[in-house]
Amino acid sequence: MKNIVLDSGSDTARRNEHRFLVNESVARLALRTSGTYLGLDRDDRPYQWSTTAYLDTYGWNVFRAAEAGKALQLRVREYHRTRPNEILAGGTVYLEMKDDSASTSFKERYEVPTMSLPSYLRGEQKMPRDKNGLVERAERTIADGVRPVVVTQYNRIAYSAPDGSMRITADHNLMYLAIPWVTNDVSSMPCRIGPVIAREPGVIIEVKWFEELPRWADELYSYIRDHMVNERPSKFVVAMRHLLGEKQVGLAT
Amino acid sequence: MNDLAMTPLPGTAKKATSVVVVEDDPASADVLQRRLQANGMKVAVGRDGGQGLALVREIIPDLVLLDVMLPDTDGYDVCLRIKSDGAIAHIPVIFLSARGEVVDKVRGLSCGAADYVTKPWNAAELLARIDAVLLQTRNARPPRLEPMAMRPERTRPMAAVSLRDAARRAAAEKLLAAQFDIAKDGSDAVDLVLVDEGAAPDAGLADAGTAVLVIARGSETPATEFARLDGDLSRHADLLVREMRLVRDMGAAADALITLATSLEAHDRFMMGHSERVAARSVSIAQVLGLDQVAIGTIRLGALLRDVGNAKLPPPIVVKAGELTPHEREAIERHPLLGEELLRHVSPLAPILPIVRWHHERLDGGGYPDHLTAEKIPLEVRIVSVADRFEALLVDRPDRPAVTEQEAVRILQGAVGRGELDPAAVAALAAQVRSAGNPEVEQ
Numbered sequence A: 001m002k003n004i005v006l007d008s009g010s011d012t013a014r015r016n017e018h019r020f021l022v023n024e025s026v027a028r029l030a031l032r033t034s035g036t037y038l039g040l041d042r043d044d045r046p047y048q049w050s051t052t053a054y055l056d057t058y059g060w061n062v063f064r065a066a067e068a069g070k071a072l073q074l075r076v077r078e079y080h081r082t083r084p085n086e087i088l089a090g091g092t093v094y095l096e097m098k099d100d101s102a103s104t105s106f107k108e109r110y111e112v113p114t115m116s117l118p119s120y121l122r123g124e125q126k127m128p129r130d131k132n133g134l135v136e137r138a139e140r141t142i143a144d145g146v147r148p149v150v151v152t153q154y155n156r157i158a159y160s161a162p163d164g165s166m167r168i169t170a171d172h173n174l175m176y177l178a179i180p181w182v183t184n185d186v187s188s189m190p191c192r193i194g195p196v197i198a199r200e201p202g203v204i205i206e207v208k209w210f211e212e213l214p215r216w217a218d219e220l221y222s223y224i225r226d227h228m229v230n231e232r233p234s235k236f237v238v239a240m241r242h243l244l245g246e247k248q249v250g251l252a253t
Numbered sequence B: 001m002n003d004l005a006m007t008p009l010p011g012t013a014k015k016a017t018s019v020v021v022v023e024d025d026p027a028s029a030d031v032l033q034r035r036l037q038a039n040g041m042k043v044a045v046g047r048d049g050g051q052g053l054a055l056v057r058e059i060i061p062d063l064v065l066l067d068v069m070l071p072d073t074d075g076y077d078v079c080l081r082i083k084s085d086g087a088i089a090h091i092p093v094i095f096l097s098a099r100g101e102v103v104d105k106v107r108g109l110s111c112g113a114a115d116y117v118t119k120p121w122n123a124a125e126l127l128a129r130i131d132a133v134l135l136q137t138r139n140a141r142p143p144r145l146e147p148m149a150m151r152p153e154r155t156r157p158m159a160a161v162s163l164r165d166a167a168r169r170a171a172a173e174k175l176l177a178a179q180f181d182i183a184k185d186g187s188d189a190v191d192l193v194l195v196d197e198g199a200a201p202d203a204g205l206a207d208a209g210t211a212v213l214v215i216a217r218g219s220e221t222p223a224t225e226f227a228r229l230d231g232d233l234s235r236h237a238d239l240l241v242r243e244m245r246l247v248r249d250m251g252a253a254a255d256a257l258i259t260l261a262t263s264l265e266a267h268d269r270f271m272m273g274h275s276e277r278v279a280a281r282s283v284s285i286a287q288v289l290g291l292d293q294v295a296i297g298t299i300r301l302g303a304l305l306r307d308v309g310n311a312k313l314p315p316p317i318v319v320k321a322g323e324l325t326p327h328e329r330e331a332i333e334r335h336p337l338l339g340e341e342l343l344r345h346v347s348p349l350a351p352i353l354p355i356v357r358w359h360h361e362r363l364d365g366g367g368y369p370d371h372l373t374a375e376k377i378p379l380e381v382r383i384v385s386v387a388d389r390f391e392a393l394l395v396d397r398p399d400r401p402a403v404t405e406q407e408a409v410r411i412l413q414g415a416v417g418r419g420e421l422d423p424a425a426v427a428a429l430a431a432q433v434r435s436a437g438n439p440e441v442e443q
Helices: A024-037 A061-067 A114-121 A134-143 A215-227 A235-244 B026-038 B049-059 B075-083 B102-110 B123-140 B166-176 B233-265 B274-288 B293-305 B308-312 B326-332 B335-343 B347-358 B379-393 B405-417 B423-435
Strands: A015-022 A048-057 A071-080 A092-100 A104-113 A146-160 A166-178 A196-199 A203-209 B018-022 B042-046 B063-066 B093-097 B115-118 B158-162 B192-196 B211-215
Touching (some): A015 A024, A015 A215, A024 A146, A061 A071, A061 A235, A071 A235, A092 A134, B026 B042, B026 B123, B049 B063, B063 B123, B093 B102, B093 B123, B158 B166, B166 B233, B192 B233, B274 B423, B379 B423
Parallel strands (some): B018 B042
Antiparallel strands (some): A015 A203, A092 A104
16 A cells, blocks of 8 residues: 655645735736746646545534634645546545644645545544644544535646745636535545535635745735735635635625 | 527528527627538527526537637636536537637636637638537437336237247247237337347337347347247246336336325425425435436435325324424324335335435434434435425425525525535535526525
């Protein structure tokens, strides 16, 4: 069996993370500027589809904690060239844990064989411990019983600094979808996704950095703030509010 | 000219390819429309994304030609809306755009488009690409399920002998004559067709309810649907036809049970027609979730028969309008068990028993009769539970007035938040209500 190892997509330290909803023209300018200073991320093929299934307990513990600004998100991520209408159809997936507070985040992720995923969700298989304690926290949530509850899909373009110190991403065609998941068993896989519960009308720009923003990025950040439609909570929170019919509060316009 | 009107070519007998063009520039749209019509296609033009999407949903065309830059949205968004709507997702989309960068093409194709053609387009190339896309789509289309034809009541079963050899045909007809009427040329669907090995029955003679018996050449009969031309033929054929009839009769028995279940509702003005509405709503939800035809059939029948156990309860309790006493509530909560008991011995109805027994269960374990928790409750049951609660909210009850569909969706979303109902089933319901023209539910 393939070893479960920490993926290069994991963070080595807590990083700043701000998200904005902008229109297409602001997004294009932001991407042109980013492309001048940063390289196109080789791990993110332009406009490839990211499909992320978020996990939560039956009592919505993760969502309620996220609303309070102290969640450990649990999610399963996959990448495709064209938009898939089901999840967990490939050989491996990324099982991610993300400590997501209001403006900073910390992420660990493991590449796991898809067929093993149900046993991780049941808590029968364990991930190797990480030095930041995210796995330990995730195991406590898993012990309460988790399952995929909502899915996001989007096209991403990403620019990253060679040393990984900053990253700017633009997510187009962001959709929030429900998922008719029944049981944490291989019989549930692959699982068809849908229906679409909501769509974002514009582009989500995310600016992520570890220490200080360089001057050009600081100016770009200010420009985006001045021209944004609004600042966004995490995709998970927005998706869950749509799913549960709750108000999208906290979106400054 | 009205852009929204379809413009069929006069005198075209063959079914023309229908195309929806979504293009905001009138001159470009006009040139494209004329070119397509000149090649025998029916064309409707939408001037923006919203209008184009409405046309696609209304016409269900064979193809969509989509501009990227539109006044109200972009073509990528329109393409995604088409590809994520189960009713129209099969329609191929070709982008026609002045944006010719690789990233634009990649983005368009990644949204599910079949092709991406840059402007200015060449007519010959565009038509060739359209033909190629249509051909691929036709080849990929799954066969459609045809409804079972109604068959006439007969005193004796009718058989058709479709054997090539005249002597064998005459022998077979003679062997069958004691128990079967033999069909003449031009007969409708018959109860039994005899065919040679490797041959298929004539489509006009056989439907889904026809038994097909293959007459083997050799002495071996490899399966029950094979027989030899000997004295045993008539008995073999009779058994096969009876088996087929039994399946049909089971369907008739299910119909009788549905009549029993729904007749109970007729005495309760608050519940009249409720089962049919729950069944229709359940089917809609299942379709939005992309379930297959077998599952949808099970859901429909289960929804219709879920409350058949009420037939075994005292009618005054079942139709009581006011608050129930603890004793009465206890009795009412037994109806899923009574229903299952009633249907348990009808083996073809086995797939619907979980719906009958568990449609009042809740994901949080707070339901009845078994207090099951989430993972133990099948998706089909969850769907019927959501439809049942939704439809109940739409009618006046003695203890509360009816609510609108939008309000009912919000109430059920609240129940999802409390961990009672399946989130995807409620999301599918919300999507279905939304697409039925209730934008108030739009998230």
